[in-house]
Amino acid sequence: MTSADTGTTDGQLESPSLIGQELPLDIGAVAHGGHCVARHEGRVIFVRHAIPGERVLARITEGEADSRFLRADAVEVLSRSPDRVQRPCPYAGPELCGGCDFQHVSLPRQRSLLADVVREQLERLAGIDWPVRVEPVPGDVDGLRWRTRVGFVAAANGKPGLRRHRSHDVIPVADCLIGHTELPDVTSALDAGAASAQAVVSGTGERVVVTDPKAAPVVTEQAAGRTWQLHASDFWQVHPGAADALVAAVIDGLQPAAGERCWDLYAGVGLFAGALAERIGLGGAVVAVESHRRAAESARRNLADLSQVRVVTERVDRFARSRIAQGRLDLVVLDPPRAGAGAAAIRGITKRRPRAIAYVACDPAALARDLATLSEGGYELVSLRAFDIFPMTAHVECVAICERRPSASERNT
Ligand SMILES: C[S@@+](CC[C@H](N)C(=O)[O-])C[C@H]1O[C@@H](n2cnc3c(N)ncnc32)[C@H](O)[C@@H]1O
Numbered sequence: 421m422t423s424a425d426t427g428t429t430d431g432q433l434e435s436p437s438l439i440g441q442e443l444p445l446d447i448g449a450v451a452h453g454g455h456c457v458a459r460h461e462g463r464v465i466f467v468r469h470a471i472p473g474e475r476v477l478a479r480i481t482e483g484e485a486d487s488r489f490l491r492a493d494a495v496e497v498l499s500r501s502p503d504r505v506q507r508p509c510p511y512a513g514p515e516l517c518g519g520c521d522f523q524h525v526s527l528p529r530q531r532s533l534l535a536d537v538v539r540e541q542l543e544r545l546a547g548i549d550w551p552v553r554v555e556p557v558p559g560d561v562d563g564l565r566w567r568t569r570v571g572f573v574a575a576a577n578g579k580p581g582l583r584r585h586r587s588h589d590v591i592p593v594a595d596c597l598i599g600h601t602e603l604p605d606v607t608s609a610l611d612a613g614a615a616s617a618q619a620v621v622s623g624t625g626e627r628v629v630v631t632d633p634k635a636a637p638v639v640t641e642q643a644a645g646r647t648w649q650l651h652a653s654d655f656w657q658v659h660p661g662a663a664d665a666l667v668a669a670v671i672d673g674l675q676p677a678a679g680e681r682c683w684d685l686y687a688g689v690g691l692f693a694g695a696l697a698e699r700i701g702l703g704g705a706v707v708a709v710e711s712h713r714r715a716a717e718s719a720r721r722n723l724a725d726l727s728q729v730r731v732v733t734e735r736v737d738r739f740a741r742s743r744i745a746q747g748r749l750d751l752v753v754l755d756p757p758r759a760g761a762g763a764a765a766i767r768g769i770t771k772r773r774p775r776a777i778a779y780v781a782c783d784p785a786a787l788a789r790d791l792a793t794l795s796e797g798g799y800e801l802v803s804l805r806a807f808d809i810f811p812m813t814a815h816v817e818c819v820a821i822c823e824r825r826p827s828a829s830e831r832n833t
Contacts, residue, residue, distance in 0.1 A: 435484035444498060447474045450533045452541055452785055454521030454814030455491070463489060468585065469514055470494040471501035471525055472533075479514070482586070491586075503529035508564060509597040511582070512812075517593060518585030521814040527563050531556070531808050534816040538784040538806050545788035546795070554806045554816060557661035563598075563811030566659045570599045571618045574610045580617070598812050600660075604629050620652045623660060628652045638718075643667065643691060645698075650689040650718045662809040666819060667695045669805045670753055670778040673821035679703040680750040683774075685736045685765070686710065690719035690729070692753040692780075697726040704728055707744065711735045736761065740768020752777045760786025763793045770797025779820040787818055798825050 445458040447470040455466040458478065466489060470476050476494035483490030493514035497504065503526045507513060512523035522530045531554040542548040560566060573590050575581030581590035596603075599619070604627040606617035614631040621627050622639035630636045633653035641648045641656055643663035650656055657663045670692055676682065676699035684693035687708035697706050708723070708731045710716040716733040723729040732739055736754070739745055749772040754761055760783065761769075769777065770793075777799060781787035791801060799822040807817045 435486040438480045438483050438485060438487075438490060441480045442495070443478050443480070443492075445470075445476055445478045445492070447472055447476060447494070449540070450536050452537050452814075458492075460490075463487075465490045465492050467492045467494055468521065469524055470497075471503055471529070474501045474504070475499035501529075508562075509812075511591060511593050511596075515584065517582045517591045517596075518587070519582050519596065520598060520812040523812050527556075527811065530563070530811065534808065534814070535806065537814070538804075538816060538818060541784040541788040542791070542804075545785060546792040548788070548791060548801055550801065550804055552804065552806055554808050555665075556808050556811075557659060557665040559661040560659070560808070560811060563808075565598065565601050566661075566811060567596070567599045568603070568621050568623070568660060569618060569656070569658045570596055570603060571616060572606045572610070573616045574614070578610060580606050580610060602627060618653060622652070644695045646694050646722070648689055648691065648694075648718075648722050650722075651714055654712065654715045654718065655688045657809065659809040662807070662817065663691060665807055665809070666780055666817065667691065669807075669819040670780065671695055671699060673803055673805075673819060674751050674753070674776050674778050676700050676704075676751055681748050682706045682751040682753070683745075683749065683769075684708040685739075685752065685754040685761070685769075686756045687716075687719055687731070688755070689715050690722045690731065692755065692778075693719065693729050693731070694723055694726065696751070696753065697723065697729050700728065702728055705730070707732055709734055709736055709739045737764040737768060740765060740772075745772070749774045751775065753780065754778070755780035756786070756790075758783045758786060760790045762790070766790050766793040767797060770794060770799060773798075773824060775824060777822045779818075779822065781818045781820065782815065784816065784818060787820060791820065791822070794822050798827070799823065800825050 448457045455468045458465045475498040477496040478492035479495045507523040511517040534554045535552040538552045572580040575590040575592040579592045581592045602621040603619040609617040618630040623641045626639045636651040636653040639652045644667040678701045680700045682696045687710040693706045693708035706729045720731045803821045
């Protein structure tokens with residue numbers, strides 16, 4: 421008899437799927453990833469579309485009888501939080517579009533949930549007990565119509581769609597309510613055969629549909645008192661209020677002084693390097709490090725008028741070991757992708773002993789892990805601001821400022 425005859429794949433009995441089963445659950449704290457934690461018969465269940473304190477009927481969406489944890493959607497609210505609101509978007513909810521996590525939560529409570537997540541990640545992964553408040557960014561009124569970049573995929577009917585949560589299924593979406601009102605329509609690009617298309621509207625009003633990121637046209641953005649040119653599919657903050665808010669938080673936290681020497685790591689098209697350069701003046705120096713060749717070339721062009729800036733096309737961990745990285749260093753800004761900088765890059769920074777470091781983070785878990793490495797290297801958190809630059813979603817952006825702890829000998833002098 422083969423394992424197929426036994427209904428197993430490897431001769432072991434398969435654990436029965438629990439998908440579709442419904443349970444009443446008391447909803448506990450929010451967790452990283454857009455869900456809340458509930459418990460049933462000693463097992464953790466991550467429940468989406470619920471709010472802490474509610475009692476809901478939850479339908480299991482992932483998990484088997486012997487799984488360590490399960491995932492579920494709240495499909496009926498049995499006892500309702502005062503912070504529950506009617507979802508503005510008809511595509512948000514159980515089994516629907518996975519783009520938003522918190523459309524059912526009032527905006528102030530969304531921000532307090534995000535603050536809870538940041539606080540919990542810092543405490544659990546870095547041992548840091550820190551009060552967190554999540555601030556709205558200027559221009560945000562109702563958390564809608566902010567996304568200046570949205571990637572659509574072709575649904576089965578050929579129309580633009582977005583993916584279901586944790587699925588390759590595509591939900592046709594006629595209008596994404598967090599998408600900017602001026603986003604271009606991608607329908608004709610999908611009709612022409614593209615499997616996906618990114619709709620982009622720049623801060624200066626250019627409307628672009630990108631089907632091949634390699635051939636993306638150049639768009640113009642404005643932030644930090646400067647003009648920036650970049651290819652439409654290269655990194656730029658998607659909320660119109662984000663770039664200015666983050667630059668202000670970094671500059672305020674670091675207080676760059678004339679003549680200081682700085683690194684802008686994961687520099688993109690040069691946003692923070694430009695802001696630092698203007699503060700440190702011609703007597704200082706900024707090295708901007710970016711691994712994506714095309715973005716680094718844009719940074720070079722964007723910052724060509726600032727002779728104190730040098731753009732290096734390199735990976736940060738390699739740069740930190742290189743000869744160019746030698747010499748005095750006062751300030752570092754790092755703005756890594758979601759995975760964080762990692763221990764090698766962080767150690768490369770701390771051994772150069774800058775006076776202060778600004779860490780711009782789109783994932784609080786990665787931030788917390790890297791803060792733990794910074795602490796091992798002698799740097800402690802001195803301030804933290806968190807910004808709601810992705811309203812309706814479980815994403816949050818933090819700016820953490822760290823300073824070097826004085827060594828024992830420095831303390832005694
Ligand atoms: C979150 S974006 C930040 C960009 C820029 N600081 C801004 O605010 O516009 C991260 C950038 O890091 C770059 N990047 C990713 N991994 C890298 C690495 N190992 N070394 C250098 N740059 C990297 C990406 O290409 C991207 O431009």
